[in-house]
Amino acid sequence: MAFLEVNNIKKSFGRTEVLKNISFSLEKGEVLAIIGSSGSGKTTLLRCINFLEAPQKGIISVGGEVLFDGDDPSKKKEKEIRKNRLHFGMVFQQFNLFPQYTVFENLILAPQLMAKEQIKANGEYMEAKTYKEAQEKIRAEADRLLKKVGLTEKKDSYPCDLSGGQQQRVAIARALALNPDVLCFDEPTSALDPELTGEVLNVIKGLKSTDSTMIVVTHEIGFARDVADKIIFMDNGVIEEEGTPQEVIENPKSRRTREFLSRFNQFGD
């Protein structure tokens, strides 16, 4: 069984079927790129994986643990959904940083809330020292992540004072702060000026390692080819083609994939 298993996901909005039986799997440490034209269902798929949308049908499991089963009639409690979400991290197209917090505060907010909640749930009156240690650990981790995305010197800036590329790098660090099993990117460079996409793509490339599993929805075909281990081309709610970058981008079998890619090649990408 693969690390991430997505089976037969179906999602409709009203009468519009957006995802028709999507299945794929991903091994730990693999990078999956999802490409396809607008409206093909890429973003909805990513949102279903992050439990921002509930599919009507299908199964999602990580590391053998079933996190979502469309046939399970019991309604999941908010608490359970929250716990499941923590397996995944998400970087949005529009960054969605919290504007009233500094870069550093954006990173530590969720881990701090989580730590506080844990203390409460355990019913322990944590000693001041232990509490301090937990706080220090969160802060040290935030510092490490900011260094990783190259924004240590922007630590105390507010999001409004950063460029789009910098904001997106903060968003990546923020998603990493909770140490998710699978990090998802929803068109992370689509809202950026062309000259800023490079810095964000380089950061994502830099995250690639043996134990970070990533799913990137992107229009950057060159990036997908260089970084992904696996590419899915989606069209009209189905997986039209999937395989290695060589298979999908260099030698596409499906006519729809060829048509889609030829539009990019026209501009020499």
Next chain:
Amino acid sequence: MEQFWNVTLQLLEGFTQNCALFGVTLLAALPLGLIISFGSMSRFIPLKAVCRTFVWIIRGTPLLLQLFVVYYIPPMMTNGSFRFGDRMSAAMIAFIINYAAYFSEIYRGGIESIPKGQYEAGYVLGMTKSQIFFKVVLLQVIKRIIPPMSNEIITLVKDTSLARIILVEEILKFADDFRVQGLIWPVFYTGVFFLLFCGALTLLFRFIERKLDYYKG
């Protein structure tokens, strides 16, 4: 000159009533308005309908009429066995209800103007709904609603003089008593009290706005 000080002291005494009405209304209507705004945004249709109807009725009728209703209807309905202890309490109830309705709409506008992405960012970071509201959304809402809120709160200062319609002893009631005795200028003099109070509020709101100016968005 002695007359001037006499009148000033009398009007000041009346104005403390206006201030009390203002303060109590603000303290109670601000949280109550927030609760009503949640109701009118609820996905539970009956609750939403009740809240929206309430807002429609309150905003659709004059505050003056609402003062009469709160003061006269309870004793009429209970054959005189229940009435608000004093005129001031009745005025406070009417003002709180009225202003909570207006505030609720300002809150609703502010809350609904926050991009969905802020909530989603909170969700994917494993935050609860209430954590998202209090830690992420609320300050942004406050920043956005300060201008319309200050408008409404300044209106409240002047509206307090409407309480004289049920004979609350507020500043204009005192001034009018002078007028009846043949002394007209105290009526115009009351304007100074309102101007000073509203001026102070304007400065306060400007200060808060500047305090929240450290970020954009």
